[in-house]
Amino acid sequence: MSEGLNYTFLIDTFFVALSGVPITLFVTIVALLVALPLGFLLALTRINQVPVLNWFSRIYVSFVRGTPIIIQIFIVYASVPLILSLFFNRYNININVYDINPIWYAFIVFSFSTTAILIEVFRSALSTVNKGQLEAAQSVGLSNFQAYRRIIIPQALVVAMPNICTATVNLIKATSLGYAMSLQEITLKAKVAANAGYNYVEAYIDIFLVYIILCSLVEYGFKLYEKRLRRYKYASA
Amino acid sequence: MLKINDIHKSFGKNEILKGVDLSIDKGDVVVILGPSGSGKTTLLRCINFLERADSGNATFGDLQVNLHDASKKDIHAIRQKTAFVFQNYNLFNNKTAIENVTEGLIIGRKIPKADAIAIGKKALDKVGLSDKYDSYPSQLSGGQQQRVGIARAVALNPDIILFDEPTSALDPELVGEVLTVMKNIANEGTTMLVVTHEMSFAKDVASHVIFMDGGVVVEEGSSHDIFVSPKEERTKKFLKRVLPEDYTFYI
Numbered sequence: 001m002s003e004g005l006n007y008t009f010l011i012d013t014f015f016v017a018l019s020g021v022p023i024t025l026f027v028t029i030v031a032l033l034v035a036l037p038l039g040f041l042l043a044l045t046r047i048n049q050v051p052v053l054n055w056f057s058r059i060y061v062s063f064v065r066g067t068p069i070i071i072q073i074f075i076v077y078a079s080v081p082l083i084l085s086l087f088f089n090r091y092n093i094n095i096n097v098y099d100i101n102p103i104w105y106a107f108i109v110f111s112f113s114t115t116a117i118l119i120e121v122f123r124s125a126l127s128t129v130n131k132g133q134l135e136a137a138q139s140v141g142l143s144n145f146q147a148y149r150r151i152i153i154p155q156a157l158v159v160a161m162p163n164i165c166t167a168t169v170n171l172i173k174a175t176s177l178g179y180a181m182s183l184q185e186i187t188l189k190a191k192v193a194a195n196a197g198y199n200y201v202e203a204y205i206d207i208f209l210v211y212i213i214l215c216s217l218v219e220y221g222f223k224l225y226e227k228r229l230r231r232y233k234y235a236s237a
Numbered sequence: 238m239l240k241i242n243d244i245h246k247s248f249g250k251n252e253i254l255k256g257v258d259l260s261i262d263k264g265d266v267v268v269i270l271g272p273s274g275s276g277k278t279t280l281l282r283c284i285n286f287l288e289r290a291d292s293g294n295a296t297f298g299d300l301q302v303n304l305h306d307a308s309k310k311d312i313h314a315i316r317q318k319t320a321f322v323f324q325n326y327n328l329f330n331n332k333t334a335i336e337n338v339t340e341g342l343i344i345g346r347k348i349p350k351a352d353a354i355a356i357g358k359k360a361l362d363k364v365g366l367s368d369k370y371d372s373y374p375s376q377l378s379g380g381q382q383q384r385v386g387i388a389r390a391v392a393l394n395p396d397i398i399l400f401d402e403p404t405s406a407l408d409p410e411l412v413g414e415v416l417t418v419m420k421n422i423a424n425e426g427t428t429m430l431v432v433t434h435e436m437s438f439a440k441d442v443a444s445h446v447i448f449m450d451g452g453v454v455v456e457e458g459s460s461h462d463i464f465v466s467p468k469e470e471r472t473k474k475f476l477k478r479v480l481p482e483d484y485t486f487y488i
Contacts (some may be wrong), residue, residue: 132327135287139321140393141313141345150344154331232331232373 010202017206018192020186021214023177027103029184031171038111048125064116066095069109069174075100076109077181092168102181110171111204115213117167124151125160158230165222169215176211186210238263238428239284239397244293244304244328245389246279253279261397261445266429268460271449272475273412277432278324280449281399284430285321286312290473298396318348320390324402326382328374334361335370346393360392361385364418379426380411384418391422398422400431436480440464448472 040061045053064072081097088095129152137147179188187207194203241259245252253276261267269277283304297318302311328337338357342348342400361370364384373388376380376388383403390398392460403419404412416438423442433439439446439460448456448464448471456469466474 130325130327132323132325134331136321136323136327136329137340138287139285139316139319140341140389141316142341143313151329151331153477160333182319232333233375 003204006197006202009197009199010205013190013193013199013203014206015211017186017190017203018212020184020189021210023103024178024214026171026187027106027110027175027178027183028168028172030107031114034107034167035114035118036110040122041114042115042119043122043126044081046119047126061116061119064113065120069097069113070177070180072113073105073109073177073180077105079106080108102178102183103179106175106178106183108177113174114167114171117170118164121163121167122161124157125156125163128159129155142177154229158226158233159217161226161229165219165226168218168222172218173211174216238298240296240355241284241304241383242294242296244280244283244287245291246276247291251401253452254362257293257449257452259447259452261428263396263428266423266427266431266442267445267447268443269432269447269449270362270434270436270439270463275449276302278401278450281321281401281430282434285316285319285399287321293362299311307481313447318326318396320339320393320398321338322383322386322390322398322400322403324405326374326379326386326406328382328385328389330374333371334366334375334377334388337374337385338389341393343388356392356394357388360388362465363391363421364388365414378411380414383407383415384449385423386417387418389417390485391427396431400429400433402434403431404433404435434479436464448475450475 042053042057044050046057048054080230081100084100085097086099087093133151133155134144134147137151138144142150175183175185175186178185179191182188190203190207190210195198239259239261241257243256243258244254245256246254255276257280259267259280261476265458269280271277279288282288283293284295286304286307293303293304295304295315296453297315300311300314300318302315307315312471329336329340332340335354335357338360339353342353342356343350358367358370361367364387366384366388369377369381369385372381374385377385383406385478387398387403400419404415407415412435416435419429419431419438420442431438431443439462445458446460447460448463448469450471456463456467456472463472464476467476
């Protein structure tokens with residue numbers, strides 16, 4: 001029995017964990033690409049009290065927010081193949097549902113859960129922009145679409161940025177649950193490497209380090225972008 | 238040039254406008270006076286479709302619209318002919334002074350950017366802000382912000398500018414600079430419809446004064462008619478309240 005940490009393994013596994021970063025980022029980016037526009041549109045339906053859609057987003061948010069992501073993963077990972085195989089059998093499509101790359105399930109779960117969070121982020125951010133901004137834009141002849149794009153969204157985005165950053169970082173961390181559906185991301189890769197020699201402590205330290213580096217970089221990027229967005233607030237005369 | 242007929246507007250059960258008529262000719266400076274809650278601001282907002290009236294008609298030059306069910310196209314056409322100066326300025330917070338002024342020109346009226354900037358600079362010069370082109374609203378005082386608001390309206394070269402209590406949100410010592418700017422553009426022949434509590438402005442500048450109370454026009458006439466020889470009891474009471482005690486001496 002060796003004493004202390006196995007440093008060689010620690011260093012080797014760090015790079016194994018690191019090799020999961022592209023998958024983690026890929027899932028994160030796809031989820032954001034779906035959730036940002038969808039969350040924004042659904043937030044608009046809530047603010048403008050659009051019938052039906054407004055109710056839909058409200059119920060959607062409380063369902064997704066009120067359930068652990070791991071359960072959402074289990075449900076999607078278990079039920080979607082069932083539904084698909086029924087569908088494929090019925091229409092004689094020759095695809096084996098169990099050959100589907102789990103990344104597709106990851107896209108579904110994380111897009112859905114991030115959308116719910118971003119609906120609330122955008123809703124609160126949009127409500128901080130005074131109604132007078134829209135009225136002023138209309139009064140100088142801008143359409144609603146132009147007013148949102150040029151006046152309201154830039155201001156709401158400044159308010160939303162810290163929360164979007166939090167949502168993104170939470171999303172990156174949540175993708176670690178992807179191991180439950182054998183998604184080849186950071187956590188799974190390091191854990192698998194640890195299985196052979198029971199070097200779990202080393203593997204967990206590596207996972208820890210990779211996430212903290214990744215999340216710090218993302219936070220730093222957001223901070224820079226936010227600073228650029230909000231220059232109108234603190235510009236010196 | 239602008240005629241409003243029998244405009245009605247309620248918020249819930251609260252009837253704010255109970256059939257108001259209004260007629261403005263080119264070059265007129267019409268001032269609407271009246272106590273809070275009399276419907277002055279609502280009237281102004283309905284003209285620019287910031288609120289949708291329950292009923293009523295507007296004739297704007299050769300354009301005739303129903304204020305309740307005007308189409309998007311009509312609303313756009315009316316907004317092209319009008320400009321609005323808000324009580325709380327409502328400058329675009331994410332734009333500099335010059336961008337605030339040119340936004341409506343470039344995006345709303347499709348004027349080439351270089352021309353828009355020239356027009357915008359001229360408008361800001363007119364309100365005495367030639368050194369503030371690139372300042373953001375957060376860097377300007379209330380009076381300066383409202384002057385940018387007026388420049389934004391003037392730059393559009395509208396047929397009429399609607400002023401909604403333009404000095405009510407200002408510190409007393411900043412009111413003067415805004416009123417001076419308003420007087421200047423009035424003297425240039427700009428058609429203006431002004432809701433204000435500034436009696437001196439109404440007395441000195443208005444070509445026509447309207448006194449509103451309880452959602453109707455109580456009395457209207459020249460500023461001399463209203464201030465010196467008001468006929469209606471409500472008008473007299475209101476003037477007594479808002480003018481200095483020895484107002485007879487003033488006049």
